[in-house]
Amino acid sequence: MGVVSVSMPDSLVERIDEFTEEHGYTGRSEFLREAARDLLGEFEDRKLEDRELMGIVTVVFDYEGTTVEERMMQLRHEHEDIVASNFHSHVGDHNCMELFILEGNLEQISTFVGKIRATTDTKTVDYSVTPIGDGEGIV
The missing domain is CATH 3.30.70.1150 (ACT-like. Chain A, domain 2)
Known part of the structure; x- marks a missing residue:
């Protein structure tokens, strides 16, 4: 599995950490993988x-x-x-x-x-x- 380093504002990192904890993600990586899959899939709807x-x-x-x-x-x-x-x-x-x-x-x-x-x-x-x-x- 590849590793990606991402820079983002501290306030966004804090929001991600809070969200991952509140919603049972194992960590930032799991959260970001799901977010990336969702974003990439948004415009892949074949019916459109x-x-x-x-x-x-x-x-x-x-x-x-x-x-x-x-x-x-x-x-x-x-x-x-x-x-x-x-x-x-x-x-x-x-x-x-x-x-x-x-x-x-x-x-x-x-x-x-x-x-x-x-x-x-x-x-x-x-x-x-x-x-x-x-x-x-x-x-």
């Missing part, structure tokens, strides 16, 4: 392949001292072919929320979400994906 999809992506970030807002603008323009709508709002004292409505295929939406997740200094990134026009629920 070769279908037109709608995606909703919500990003929260601290607007002071970060370049997240600029990165959101870059991604919006870079992916203008799938960004159907975009909304920006201030939330609380120092936070902003960016909402993207996407229309595209699984690969396009997956790529967009991956780039959002890779953006440094985001606090949360949430999304949902649903097929367009067939009445199925949100995945």
Whole structure:
């Protein structure tokens, strides 16, 4: 089994440790293996392949001292072919929320979400994906 060294903020390590203890994981490695499998499996749903999809992506970030807002603008323009709508709002004292409505295929939406997740200094990134026009629920 390979070994991976990961750097992360102390506050995130503390949250992982608390979660692993509360939920009966044997340690950080077991927790991170499961998290990695879940993340890798998110966009591997075969029923969504070769279908037109709608995606909703919500990003929260601290607007002071970060370049997240600029990165959101870059991604919006870079992916203008799938960004159907975009909304920006201030939330609380120092936070902003960016909402993207996407229309595209699984690969396009997956790529967009991956780039959002890779953006440094985001606090949360949430999304949902649903097929367009067939009445199925949100995945």
